[in-house]
Amino acid sequence: xxxxxxxxxxxxxxxxIKTRFTHRFLYALKxxxxxxxxxxxxxxxxxxxxxxxxxVGSTRTWSRVMLRRIRRRQLRRAxxxxxxxxxxxxxxxxxxxxxxxxxxxxxxxxEEDEGISKLRELVPGGEIMEFSSLLDESAHYIKCLNMQVQxxxxxxxxxxSV
Amino acid sequence: MDRENMFINEDNITIMPSFRMGRHNELHGTxxxxxxxxxxxxxxxxxxxxDQNDPFKSALSSMASSPANSNAAAAPPxxxxxxxxxxxxxELIGRLGSIYNSGEVSPQSYMNGNNRxxxxxxxxxxNSPPKLNLSMIDHQIRENLPNLxxxxxxxxxxxxLTQLTTxxxxxERAARYSCFAETNxxxxxxxxxxxxxxxxxxxxxENKMDYSGKxxxxxxxxxxxxxxxxxxxxAQENTDGDQKFxxxxxxxxxxxxxxxxxxxxxxxxEQNPGGETGLNGHLxxxxxxxxxxxxxxxxxxxxxxxxxxxxxxxxxxxxxxxKSDGNENEKDGKPKGDxxxxxxxxxxxxxxxxxxxxxSTEPPKDYIxxxxxxxxxxxxxxxxxxxRREKISQRMKFLQDLVPGCNKVTGKTVMLxxxxxYVQSLQRQVEFLSMKLATIDPRMDxxxxxxxxxxxxxxxxxxPSSTYALNNSAATYPFLFQSQQVQNxxxxxxxxxxxxxxxxxxxxxxxxxxxxxxxxDLQSMIFGKSQAHDSQGEMPTGQMKxxx
Numbered sequence: 001x002x003x004x005x006x007x008x009x010x011x012x013x014x015x016x017i018k019t020r021f022t023h024r025f026l027y028a029l030k031x032x033x034x035x036x037x038x039x040x041x042x043x044x045x046x047x048x049x050x051x052x053x054x055x056v057g058s059t060r061t062w063s064r065v066m067l068r069r070i071r072r073r074q075l076r077r078a079x080x081x082x083x084x085x086x087x088x089x090x091x092x093x094x095x096x097x098x099x100x101x102x103x104x105x106x107x108x109x110x111e112e113d114e115g116i117s118k119l120r121e122l123v124p125g126g127e128i129m130e131f132s133s134l135l136d137e138s139a140h141y142i143k144c145l146n147m148q149v150q151x152x153x154x155x156x157x158x159x160x161s162v
Numbered sequence: 163m164d165r166e167n168m169f170i171n172e173d174n175i176t177i178m179p180s181f182r183m184g185r186h187n188e189l190h191g192t193x194x195x196x197x198x199x200x201x202x203x204x205x206x207x208x209x210x211x212x213d214q215n216d217p218f219k220s221a222l223s224s225m226a227s228s229p230a231n232s233n234a235a236a237a238p239p240x241x242x243x244x245x246x247x248x249x250x251x252x253e254l255i256g257r258l259g260s261i262y263n264s265g266e267v268s269p270q271s272y273m274n275g276n277n278r279x280x281x282x283x284x285x286x287x288x289n290s291p292p293k294l295n296l297s298m299i300d301h302q303i304r305e306n307l308p309n310l311x312x313x314x315x316x317x318x319x320x321x322x323l324t325q326l327t328t329x330x331x332x333x334e335r336a337a338r339y340s341c342f343a344e345t346n347x348x349x350x351x352x353x354x355x356x357x358x359x360x361x362x363x364x365x366x367x368e369n370k371m372d373y374s375g376k377x378x379x380x381x382x383x384x385x386x387x388x389x390x391x392x393x394x395x396x397a398q399e400n401t402d403g404d405q406k407f408x409x410x411x412x413x414x415x416x417x418x419x420x421x422x423x424x425x426x427x428x429x430x431x432e433q434n435p436g437g438e439t440g441l442n443g444h445l446x447x448x449x450x451x452x453x454x455x456x457x458x459x460x461x462x463x464x465x466x467x468x469x470x471x472x473x474x475x476x477x478x479x480x481x482x483x484x485k486s487d488g489n490e491n492e493k494d495g496k497p498k499g500d501x502x503x504x505x506x507x508x509x510x511x512x513x514x515x516x517x518x519x520x521x522s523t524e525p526p527k528d529y530i531x532x533x534x535x536x537x538x539x540x541x542x543x544x545x546x547x548x549x550r551r552e553k554i555s556q557r558m559k560f561l562q563d564l565v566p567g568c569n570k571v572t573g574k575t576v577m578l579x580x581x582x583x584y585v586q587s588l589q590r591q592v593e594f595l596s597m598k599l600a601t602i603d604p605r606m607d608x609x610x611x612x613x614x615x616x617x618x619x620x621x622x623x624x625x626p627s628s629t630y631a632l633n634n635s636a637a638t639y640p641f642l643f644q645s646q647q648v649q650n651x652x653x654x655x656x657x658x659x660x661x662x663x664x665x666x667x668x669x670x671x672x673x674x675x676x677x678x679x680x681x682x683d684l685q686s687m688i689f690g691k692s693q694a695h696d697s698q699g700e701m702p703t704g705q706m707k708x709x710x
């Protein structure tokens with residue numbers, strides 16, 4: 001029944017996030033596999049993440065941020081090596097400065113704040129979010145990660161079992 | 163205002179008859195339970211009103227009471243506009259009559275009316291009947307009121323009456339023009355006619371029955387103010403443009419002491435919708451709350467119907483006012499209500515009025531109803547903070563359910579740690595799996611072929627290129643296993659042997675096979691294993707939850 005429902009739809013539009021993700025991810029794997037070189041796990045990882053984010057769509061902040069980051073990374077890679085290095089250096093400086101400042105701030109619940117800031121780092125786009133929305137996004141993110149892990153594991157099992 | 167009133171008084175007379183008739187008909191047509199009321203309202207009352215009006219010609223312009231006046235007021239500068247206005251006025255009058263009957267007649271309102279005789283303009287004609295008549299009417303109405311079910315009047319007779327009588331916001335909110343409540347009051351008391359703006363009358367008239375309840379509330383506020391320190395209020399009203407009105411009110415003030423008790427009660431009950439300690443009791447207050455909520459919604463709708471610009475503006479103002487009032491009442495009035503209700507005096511009423519005036523801005527639409535308990539802060543900031551905390555705790559709970567092993571944990575920090583650990587572990591798993599897939603990938607074709615060939619035999623569907631054909635597979639996804647199984651069997655064999663590099667040679671069959679492969683394998687893969695956790699159906703629902 002469900003299949004009938006999906007007739008005529010492209011792979012990007014049908015089904016739940018799960019099916020969308022599997023389609024995208026397998027397609028990405030195929031593309032990676034095209035050039036018969038050994039694939040770096042990093043690429044697979046990025047493929048997994050990007051496919052997950054695009055499966056979720058732009059309704060979620062974390063998916064939007066994730067896609068943006070991935071795209072930016074690709075652009076950077078495309079650009080020259082020197083440019084990349086400068087950016088990296090600038091980033092490092094920035095991060096150090098930020099961390100330094102953070103340490104300076106003394107708060108009542110240091111542990112809690114630490115946890116929150118950690119969570120912010122983990123959830124893409126969480127740095128900007130308000131706490132309640134951060135929790136919201138992280139809940140959704142966790143769900144999606146769960147799904148991603150399951151599907152990837154299944155695919156891996158399927159492929160390796162043969 | 164003054165100008166208009168003066169203007170109107172002179173021209174009124176000609177139009178009167180038509181108005182009368184219209185009013186009569188409509189009044190009779192209304193379903194009001196009290197027929198007697200209608201009678202009173204009808205011509206005899208009219209005469210009285212006219213008589214009374216004479217002394218206060220300026221007051222006559224007031225509005226509703228004398229239809230002619232309303233017409234004249236509406237179209238004083240442009241003489242041609244009278245006819246149109248008349249029709250509108252008739253309709254309005256009919257509505258008013260219905261409203262009137264429904265809630266107006268309450269002893270308290272009556273009392274207030276006496277005190278404040280000045281207020282009612284348009285009521286005067288209707289209400290103008292002598293006090294004796296009013297008293298009679300009141301009794302009858304009391305009996306009838308409970309039975310009457312107007313949208314606005316959910317409350318018992320007394321409460322409705324009190325609301326009608328007390329009406330702080332009305333005059334102020336309407337910016338110039340008194341609301342129904344005032345008119346009601348005036349009508350009941352109705353010795354002196356105040357000139358309220360015609361636009362107001364029209365608006366109110368147009369506003370449907372629902373509106374009456376709201377109006378009554380507003381009116382109640384005014385009464386409170388008046389009771390407390392009538393002169394200050396009068397000054398405000400004067401600013402609006404009704405100097406005469408103020409005078410009248412002042413003159414009426416001496417009578418106040420007599421009715422003080424009733425007035426105070428009414429005012430208290432009205433002021434604190436949440437604090438029900440007043441006469442009405444808890445049930446009444448609750449009803450009021452509901453009615454107050456209704457106000458905000460109903461007012462805007464009424465605005466749409468309005469024809470004249472001025473009327474629309476006024477309505478908007480009143481709507482904002484009413485909204486703000488309702489919210490304030492919910493926010494501030496409830497928490498404080500218990501304490502203040504008994505002690506309520508005009509002073510508190512004045513304070514609240516001031517607040518209302520300040521908070522004329524519209525409240526957020528997605529207002530979350532928060533009720534402060536005893537001893538809790540009630541200002542906007544703390545309320546917002548409470549809402550935020552509630553939201554956070556809700557989401558924390560949701561996360562708790564999501565993260566395994568988080569149920570037993572108590573404490574925010576520990577929970578956060580758990581969540582972080584879980585996210586990290588998941589991300590690590592993704593990394594690990596991607597590594598695994600990367601190592602597998604080079605052999606993917608072979609694996610897939612082998613796998614597919616294996617499974618083909620079992621499930622009769624296999625596409626060596628299943629992974630490659632994913633895109634196309636979507637289209638062919640729907641194909642049924644069973645129908646194609648036989649074909650697939652034959653095809654598959656060929657494919658397995660022939661097609662080493664599927665990406666290059668994907669044909670429709672492959673795609674279809676891929677699709678079928680998807681169904682079988684992926685479903686078994688994805689859903690079979692993960693069914694315990696989340697099946698396909700579960701994901702979306704989970705999402706929904708999260709998105710909420």
